[in-house]
Every structure is written in C-alpha cells, then in structure tokens.
Amino acid sequence: MSNQACVQVDHVTFQYEEGADKVLKDISLTVNRGEFLAILGHNGSGKSTLAKLLNGLYLPGEGRVVVCGMDTSDENETWNIRQKAGMIFQNPDNQIVATVVREDVAFGLENMGVPHDEMVRRIDAALEAVHMSERAESAPHMLSGGQKQRVAIAGVLAMEPEIIIADESTAMLDPQGRAEVLEVMHRLNREKGMTVIWITHYMEEAADADRIIVISDGTIALEGTPREVFSQVGTMRTLHLDVPHMAALADSLRKDGVPLPEGILTVEEMTQEVCKLLCPSN
Amino acid sequence: MLNNITLGQYYPVDSPIHRLDPRMKIILTLLMIVGVFICQNFSGYILILLFTVAASRLSHVPFKVMMKGLKPLRFILVFTFLLNLFFSTGTELFHVGPVVITREGLRQAIHYSLRLVFLVISTSLMTLTTSPIALSDGLEQLFSPLKVFHFPAHELAMMMSIALRFIPTLMEETDKIMKAQKARGADFESGNLLARAKAMVPLLVPLFVSSFRRAGDLAMAMESRCYHGGEHRTRLRVLKITGNDWLALGIMILLLVLIVLLNIFVPKGLIL
C-alpha cells in the first residue's frame, strides 16, 4: 500500500447560500490510498457537508477538492469522480432505486454504459463481496436495514471505485445492522485495499479506524490515531462526543488519583492495568 | 406489516404467456382491441371467445382471478346493455307496456356488452401476466423511437419504476404516521365527510414532507451513482423477442384475418 494521497481537500470553505453561515471554514485534509479514515463530529458540525464535497455533489466556495488527481470543479470529470469515489448515505430506504436487489446494484453500471455481460459479472461479484448473493432477487422492502445498506454498498462496489465514502450510513440501523455494515467496510478495506472514509457520530465505530479526524463547527478540532484522539477525554466531551467507556473510566479514576497510564481504550487493556495495581498475584 | 402487498394486478406464476416479451404483449393487446372493434358478427365473437379461453388457460391464471377485472364494471355493463336495449329503433320483437324491444336493440345491446367484456379481459390478460416493471420497460422501448419528437420515454419509465419501488415504503410510513396520530387522540373513522377529510391533514402533511425529503435524498443518491438521464445507458434487463413471440403474433394476425373474413362472408343476420 503506497501512501499516495487519493483525496486532497485544500483550504475549502463552504456555505449553502450567499451570506449564510459558513458550514466549513478553511478546512484542509488528505486521505491516503488504502486508509480507513473516520470523520467524527456531532450533528451540524459540517461532516456531512464535507462528505458531499468529496465526490462533487457540492462544490467548494473557496479552495479545491482533488479526487484521484481530478478537481471536482472540473465539469468534464464529474462522472469520473463519482465513479472513483462512491458514496453511501444515511437512510437505507432513500438510496435504493430499483424494485429488485440485483437491478439496484446494476443501476450505476447502466448509467456508466457498461456492456451487459460485464455488468452481470460485476453484479455477482459485488453481491458476493457484501454477502448478499442469496437475496439477489428479493424486493428491497423485504430486507432489514443492515441488508439494505449492504445492497447500497454493492451498488457502489460494482462501479469499481477506489474510495467509498459512508455518510452516517449506520445512524438509522439497529446494533446488529450497524455491526454488519461496519464489518463489510473493514473487510473491503483490508482485503481489497479499498480506501474508506467513514463519517459517523458513534465513537465506537471509529475505534478500529487507521486515523480519526474530529470535525467541530466546520473546522478540524482533533486528528490522530484512535488512541491519540480518545485519550483526550476532556476535549472530546467539550466537542459533545463520547469516548470509549474504558477511556472514560480510566480518566475518572486517574482524576481521583489512581495511577493508570494514558491511552487505555479496551476492556482488555483496562483489565491489564488494573491488575498490575490490584490483583493478588502482583 | 405490509410485506404481503402485491402491486397492480400481476399474478406471479410461470407460463408461456408470462414469458412473452412485454413489448409483444402490448402490441398483441392493441391488436386484440382492434379485433374486438372490427368484429361485426356474432360468429366472430365466438372466435374471440375461443381465443381468449385458450390464452387464459395457457397463462395459468385462474378463471376467477381473470373475472375479477370485470367486477368493477358490472354496473356500466348492465347500463350499456339496458340503454341499447330500450332506446333503439327497428323491427319490433315484443313489447312490455310502452317499452318496445326491437331486434336491432337486442342485437346492439349484446354487441356492445360483449365488446366491453372482451376489451377488459384482453387488457387484464396482459396486466395479469406482465409485472408492472416489465410493462414500463416494454412501454419505454416501444416509445423510444418517439424520442426524436422529444417524447420522454425513458423519463416516464424511470418515474414509474421509482413509484413502484416507493409504494411499499410509503404505505408502511402511512400506517406508522396514522398510528402515531391516533396515539395523540386523532380520529380517522368517525364524523361526516368534511370532518374525515379534515382529519386527514395530520396524516397527509407529514407524508408529503417525508416524500419530498425522500425525493431529495434519492436524487442525490442517483446522481452520485452517475445517473445523467437516458443517454448512453445500457440495461441489465434486455428484452428479447423469441420464436414464441413471433408465433403469438402470427396467431393474432390469423385471428384478425378470420374476423375480417367472417365479417365479409357471413351475412349479418345469420346468427342473431
């Protein structure tokens, strides 16, 4: 995996209307090829707006966004950019176009003008990759939320993108559906080297990311590995975001004088550290 | 739970009729309508009846289901029959008080009623054996030559397909909003017509708001999957005219020819 940048956001400012509040303020970031990047932020922080700038659904007011070497404001490249940077959205019901699963997966390919036989091959592969082959002939309204989102992922995957942007794609799902969708994205990232930009307000979904960017009020408030970001318990709280339960517990114990080290995130790590201090064998 | 709704009239079984190309089925239905209209002669109707029975047997759609299409029309049927029966002039057959029943009147009444029945049956035979989505595909392709005249064939088909996709979703939503308003004491059942229409406001407003939101979301999702109209699009579902389609067309043409021949060679009054 090379560390080549595949998305570059360069001093971007965005507002919905002339004179309205700026949703994004002079934001700059780079997404590396093959990376799993989580973008965390509360509602209204600007994270969804940022997502829509990444495949040219919105165009920056100032600055520029470059995806796989193409500037999103170049109208000739719009369709190429959207093919390279696929996007899945929040509401699973509102992004499925067709009345049958496999035909929905075909939708993007039909738009791109992919020949029929090639289309069939890609649909089968995409459904296989999200473990939905068995439901290929189902009607979308018979599927669970998690399954619908997996169909949406397959629809994007069939277009053979380099980047998948998930814009709060688990917000409307139950815990099982959320786990399913997140698992699929991590697997695509691991096995196919897919670059994933995962936008969420659920801290636990960012825990396994390679890198986290926390957005607040249209700017980048924190950036780093999950361990670096979640150690900042106080800052995260002022940004109205959660931290992992164990990080919070360790933090509150530390404040009461218990000498626990920084950077505890998981139950296993916590067990280990508490044991060092308390367990009978030590 | 609205999982069990079936859309339109489509009767999902497998049969030679179901397998026909939707475009051909549309053409066949149109030809059948022409046949029913040009038929001047009772013997022609017998031929059409035989053909319809054969086709419906071949379609594996139960006779009962087939007849369902006639049910909403029963009043119009009776009305047509009586209107023609009572208000035609010609040779008197018999009379009941001041009402005179003429030979021409009876003939006309039977003629128009049969015409109506066969029209309904032949179109339902198409809608029963063709899924709405296949139908919209067929229409899109049949009308695509009209694109030269800026006829939006693709757009109409896309609209129809999206409508079909969202009907179950919106029905589920309607059910939910209705229950939510009932939980706030709303009453959708009692009161006069005006009161009931007014009671629909708390249901319709949220439904509209949500439909617009869905439409906005969907437009964005479609755009991000490179949708830019019907130009240069390929299709997953490719319609293919097969031998059976040509055979069906052949039979239909034969039927039309026979109807015309009967019109010419069998004198009008022979049967009835």
Place this chain on the structure above:
Amino acid sequence: MSIELKHVSYVYSAGSAFERRALNDICLTIEDGEYVALCGHTGCGKSTLVQHLNGLLQPTEGQVLVDGKDINAEGVDRKRLRQKVGLVFQYPEYQLFEETVEKDIAFGPRNMGLPEKEIHERVRRAMDHVHMSYEKYAQSSPFDLSGGQMRRVAIAGVLAMEPSVLVLDEPTAGLDPRGRDRILRIIQELHEEKNVTIIMVSHSMDDVARLASRMIVMMDGTIAASGPCREVFQKRDLLEQAGLGVPAAVKLCLKLREQGLQLPEDLYTAEELHDHLLKLFKEKGGLKGC
C-alpha cells in the same frame, strides 16, 4: 397506574400465507412509577408489544388490563386510554404537521376536547419538560428546527396529554451523543419529578444499566428474561443469545474476576465500578496524597 398483560398473543395477517406470530403468550405486569427497559433485537416483537399498551393493536388472544380493566372490552373509551398511556414512536419527528410548534403540541389536548386556556397551559408545561423555551420556539415552524429539537417537540406533543405512563420506542435512535443525552435526561426528569411510569425500548445496554430499574428481554415474541437490571445482567449467555451483549462495566468485572480479583456480583454501572475500584485502591494504600 399499572398495566398487566395476560397471556397476550398477536398474529399478523392471520389466515394468509404471510401469517406470522409476533407475540406468543406474553404475561407481564408493569407497576406504577417503574422505569422499565424493553430490549431485544429487531423483529423480536417489542414494537408490536408497545402498540398493545394503548390499544393501537388488539391482541389475537389474551387481555391487556390497565388499572385492572380490560382495555379492549366493549364500551371502553380508547381516546381516554391513549391520554393516560402516551406512546412515542420511533423517529417521532416525522409525525409533525402543524404550522407552528404550539399548534402541533396542542393537537393531542385539542383532541381531548379541553378548553383553550387549559390547552395553552399544557403546551407551555410540555415545552418546559422538553427544555424548549416557549417564548423562543412556540411560534416557529417545527420544520425549521434541528432534528433533535423536532424530536423534542414531538415528545412534547405526547406529554401535553399528561399521560401517567409514557412508552417510548427507541427515543434516541439516530441522535448524536448530545441529542441522546438530552432526551435521556428529559425522560429521567419526568420519571423522578412527575413520577411518570416509563417504558423505554432501547438497544443500548449502557443506557439501560444507567437508567432503568427493571429490564425485560424479548426473544422471538416471548419474554426471555425480566427483572432488576443487576439480576438480568448476570445472565450473559441469554443476553448474547438475544443479540444484546452486556454493558462495558460488566465485561470489565468479568475479566477482572478471571484474573483473580474479588468483586461483588452486582456491579453493573460505570459509576459503581469506579467507586468500587477506587475503594480497593485506597485499601491497598496505593493512592498518593490520601
């Protein structure tokens, strides 16, 4: 006000090919002033169950008793029942319809046929409960508010009927941590200050551990477990089977016990665990400056 379900079963589309038994012989009592969490994964029947509590669905078999009276008996005033048992659906903001926040919240009380003055007072009180300033928001359009605010207005719409039992189906679904905490605080206040009985459907075991006094676990249309949270959280296998898991604090306790640390059986919230660990550290004398 108490609610009792006696052998309740519910079958969807009975007699058709799509027949499905969503509830199977449910027996359940909810006492006045309880805070009950209803848990289970999607399709376990919990949404069907809550719709029985105010008569939106009638059981195929069995009885639902509110204050000892069968709510589905002849001549029972359902409208009055629905005032007493308030039901907040999932994503309730999608049911808003009026031009102003005030009118929307007044919809319930108006359907009850209350005098204008009383309606107005109730709207004020309800807005107060959900932390929305009457002066600031009463005349705004509900559609101009943020998602979290819209949800609070929708909840106020149910509160304005001043129910003594409030049933909420996943009231925090889709909200960010700030919105979630706010809704949970509102529910907590209603329970503590107004003594409203709360029945809350929730997927978050950590929220349940922190808030509810009793939890009911549903599986395949039946009640798999019911009891005080500290008891139910001991049944790890059952919770796993129901697709639920346990709070992070319970997981930590388990791991620590495996390592030989003595911990009481009934620790299940982060606060309790924090206090207990702190006590142990102090006993060990490992704290600087104490």
